Amino acid sequence: MRTNFVFMGVEINIASRNRRRWLVVAIFFGFAAMVIAWFALRGPSVFGWIVFVAFAALSRFLGGGGYTDGLVPPFEGGDERERNRRFRAHYVAYQFLDFMFLPALIAVAWKANPRNMERFPELRGFFEQLSVALLAAGWILYYTLPQAILRWTEPNLEEQP
Amino acid sequence: MRAELVLMGKRVDMALRTRRRALVVLIYAAIAAVMISMWFVDQWRATGTYIFWAAMLACRLFLGGYYSAGLVKPFTGKGPRQYDAPPPLLLLKLRLYQPVLDDPDRRFRNDERELKQRDRSHYQAYQAVGMGVVIAWFAAYMGMLKPAWLTWIPMTPFQLFYALMLVTLMLFLTLPQCILLWTEPDLEPEG
Numbered sequence: 001m002r003t004n005f006v007f008m009g010v011e012i013n014i015a016s017r018n019r020r021r022w023l024v025v026a027i028f029f030g031f032a033a034m035v036i037a038w039f040a041l042r043g044p045s046v047f048g049w050i051v052f053v054a055f056a057a058l059s060r061f062l063g064g065g066g067y068t069d070g071l072v073p074p075f076e077g078g079d080e081r082e083r084n085r086r087f088r089a090h091y092v093a094y095q096f097l098d099f100m101f102l103p104a105l106i107a108v109a110w111k112a113n114p115r116n117m118e119r120f121p122e123l124r125g126f127f128e129q130l131s132v133a134l135l136a137a138g139w140i141l142y143y144t145l146p147q148a149i150l151r152w153t154e155p156n157l158e159e160q161p
Numbered sequence: 162m163r164a165e166l167v168l169m170g171k172r173v174d175m176a177l178r179t180r181r182r183a184l185v186v187l188i189y190a191a192i193a194a195v196m197i198s199m200w201f202v203d204q205w206r207a208t209g210t211y212i213f214w215a216a217m218l219a220c221r222l223f224l225g226g227y228y229s230a231g232l233v234k235p236f237t238g239k240g241p242r243q244y245d246a247p248p249p250l251l252l253l254k255l256r257l258y259q260p261v262l263d264d265p266d267r268r269f270r271n272d273e274r275e276l277k278q279r280d281r282s283h284y285q286a287y288q289a290v291g292m293g294v295v296i297a298w299f300a301a302y303m304g305m306l307k308p309a310w311l312t313w314i315p316m317t318p319f320q321l322f323y324a325l326m327l328v329t330l331m332l333f334l335t336l337p338q339c340i341l342l343w344t345e346p347d348l349e350p351e352g
Contacts, residue, residue: 087280091236094283097290097333105326112323113206128319132301135326139298142291 002063002071003157014071015157023071024148027058031140039133055140064147072147085150093145100138107131162275162341163232163268164348166223175232176349181342184232188219188339192331196324204320205327212327216334224338229269233338236279240269278341286336293329300325 003015014020034051041047063070075086110116111127164176175181195215199208225231229241271279303310304318311318 084277084280087277087284090284090287091280094287094290094337097287101294101326101330101333105330108319108323108326109209112209112319128305131322132298132305135294135298135301139291139294142287142294146287 005061005071017152017154017156020151020154024151027062027144028148030058031055031137031144035133035137035140038136039129051136055143059143062144062147062151064144064150070147072150086146089146089149089153092149093142096145097138097142100134100141104131104134104138107134162234162345162348163225166232167230168222176347178343178345178347181232181345184223185339185342188223188335192216192219192335196327200324204316205323209323209327212331213334216331220334220338224335224342226338226341227334231338233341234271234275235269236271236337238269238271238276278345279337282337282340282344285340286332289336290329290333293325293332297322297325297329 004011004013006012014023034054038047038051059070060067061070063072064075068074073082078086107127108131111124111131117124164174166173166175175184192212192215196205196212199205199211202208205212220226221228221230223231225233226236229235229239300311300318301322304322308318311321314321316324
């Protein structure tokens with residue numbers, strides 16, 4: 001796991017767990033801001049694709065998956081300890097998937113019932129957009145949560161030369 | 162993993178992998194049948210939740226994992242909550258078979274190998290469930306941005322979105338246990 005990275009020409013040390021946790025919090029604030037901004041721009045908008053590109057850039061920075069130069073090493077390969085930690089992180093992340101997924105499903109189910117839509121026709125667009133925004137948030141968490149758990153739980157690292 | 166299932170007081174030997182695989186296929190076929198039949202009832206408007214309950218029932222009766230009953234031991238390693246008060250007489254009468262073990266926790270506790278298998282199966286299930294989330298989101302977003310692209314589907318874009326989310330939820334609840342049941346080799350029958 002990397003202990004430093006360069007941001008706008010400045011080398012930032014993240015060997016200590018405390019710093020890594022702050023970084024994880026900052027990244028997730030960025031994700032939350034993107035989803036909220038997207039939700040605020042209601043209706044069909046190409047802003048969704050901008051969010052997608054920003055999300056892809058942040059995910060690449062976070063690493064994991066197939067990315068080779070992120071903060072977390074790629075998920076393929078590694079020794080047995082790393083593999084076990086990766087599996088364990090996914091197990092923990094899986095427990096949070098329902099928290100991401102159920103709000104979106106409830107919003108969809110609420111909108112799918114025509115009786116609700118007859119009673120509150122003004123909320124039709126709101127619930128449609130809400131369900132997609134919640135699912136987008138779920139999607140972002142899905143892709144980044146295991147890496148965040150790995151960064152969050154790893155103890156202080158020795159600095160790389 | 163347990164090698165037998167207790168259904169209505171009857172012991173069913175599930176030590177063979179072929180039997181467990183047949184059970185997995187049956188469960189998914191039954192849930193698919195429920196989903197298709199509910200579409201013809203009211204396009205899942207009010208009956209969509211039945212798919213969720215069907216998946217929960219399959220977990221509770223057959224799969225386990227998130228429940229203390231079923232073939233897969235509880236993922237948390239904890240059994241059901243024990244009460245000091247004796248169980249009601251009716252429950253005692255209904256309980257036709259209750260295995261008595263020297264260590265009652267053994268039925269629920271996972272050893273290190275089982276914990277590794279649990280983590281690995283969740284890792285694999287995570288990929289499939291995530292794919293479902295991505296496809297559902299993409300369908301919803303396309304339905305909003307370019308609804309004309311989805312006119313060839315015999316349902317509205319929103320119904321497609323709802324269906325994909327229901328399938329993803331069902332997979333989320335059942336897939337880790339089914340991966341374990343599918344991949345675990347033949348077990349030794351319980352004594």
